[in-house]
Amino acid sequence: MPFGCVTLGDKKNYNQPSEVTDRYDLGQVIKTEEFCEIFRAKDKTTGKLHTCKKFQKRDGRKVRKAAKNEIGILKMVKHPNILQLVDVFVTRKEYFIFLELATGREVFDWILDQGYYSERDTSNVVRQVLEAVAYLHSLKIVHRNLKLENLVYYNRLKNSKIVISDFHLAKLENGLIKEPCGTPEYLAPEVVGRQRYGRPVDCWAIGVIMYILLSGNPPFYEEVEEDDYENHDKNLFRKILAGDYEFDSPYWDDISQAAKDLVTRLMEVEQDQRITAEEAISHEWISGNAASDKNIKDGVCAQIEKNFARAKWKKAVRVTTLMKRLRAPEQSGTAAAQSAPGTDTATPGAAGGATAASAAASALGGSATPATAGDATKSENVAPADRSATPATDGSTTPATDGSVTPATDGSITPATDGSVTPATDRSVTPATDGRATPGMEESTVPTTQSSATPAAKAVATPEPALTQPDSTAPGGATGQAPPSSKGEEAAGCAQESRRVETS
Structure with a gap:
């Protein structure tokens, strides 16, 4: 390095898009997944066919992390009974993952x-x-x-x-x-x-x-x-x-x-x-x-x-509420602990703040006697009136931000970066891939919406799971809260003005 030159950081060496097209002929999209598109690709030099997965960076941080995770794992493995990674290209806008093509049947x-x-x-x-x-x-x-x-x-x-x-x-x-x-x-x-x-x-x-x-x-x-x-x-x-x-x-x-x-x-x-x-x-x-x-x-x-x-048994929409429950108690327990710092927290266990038995009860929708504010079994992200949530049923993947679940495409359930899970909508025997077909994945996947949490009002002796049929009219189990109206603001203003008059 010449004297006086200073490097401010390593520059990323991106592939040029032409490097991909110079080596491979990409056919039409044969499948569209949540995080990527699947192509049939042909090596121009050898004539060999491969599977190509293309991830668009513009689709968000979770998509980028999903691509990096899959690349990192596949680079580590080499076994005759695992589809092998063939090539990887990272351009400024995309990730291209080329895999062996399995032409046999399921x-x-x-x-x-x-x-x-x-x-x-x-x-x-x-x-x-x-x-x-x-x-x-x-x-x-x-x-x-x-x-x-x-x-x-x-x-x-x-x-x-x-x-x-x-x-x-x-x-x-x-x-x-x-x-x-x-x-x-x-x-x-x-x-x-x-x-x-x-x-x-x-x-x-x-x-x-x-x-x-x-x-x-x-x-x-x-x-x-x-x-x-x-x-x-x-x-x-x-x-x-x-x-x-x-x-x-x-x-x-x-x-x-x-x-x-x-x-x-x-x-x-x-x-x-x-x-x-x-x-x-x-x-x-x-x-x-x-x-x-x-x-x-x-x-x-x-x-x-x-x-x-x-x-x-392979329908995935019905699983949305169930898998939401797997995360709900932990998230609700954290919220309860923050809202009641004076109480003792639950002794950490295998279930992350609850015993295996209480964790199982919460997962199935039941409640156990609340011991502490931090106990994962005390609170679930389900209203006690019906202890249910109403996920969307149309298979959409509208991202949200609170760690709930979103139907995907292959029947699997993918953890998001915030600890949420994403089930798919069509768990047919034909593999959707991957691939979260499916969510593109790693620890991060689509964030989604989540119903509000309400602590269980009382304990029950036997956990009784209660799940609702997915409701396409209530995405993510959100409750219908009306936005503040201008009339309400006017009423509040009038009340404030009257108090001022009385004071004077």
């Missing part, structure tokens, strides 16, 4: 097309997922959104490998995590109960995946009336917290005891006692000969078509 479609399907086929799928997750966990990366929609075959060859996609929610485990996110039916009890969590949540999700692949049914599910999501959601989260699932007949009659044992160990409610991915790989059903060769295709396919074609 696992569901593959099963339906088979003439013969057995436990051994399921064991092969689960083994590959476990190996990829064990690798991620060795790097202290938590995927946080493992589900069947994110498992695809790499190509259409007979012996194609399985690859995991969608890393927008992945996070480095630097200490336990507290922000709830993921896809509701795959959420671990510690996430639903607002406890701090880590890598074991991925193992729980693998257990749910294995359960579905062996029976065609989700483990936590009930038949409900059309659009009666309120009762479904109450039972869903309550059952997850209790680990209340069964190997019911006739769907599990032909399934081996070894398979049931591994599901049970993966879906252990206590995260400290849950089997790890590395341990699961050594299980006899994965590495031994315990998986049965019996054809179970007819039973599994019949249930898959019944449960997933209708897609009742």
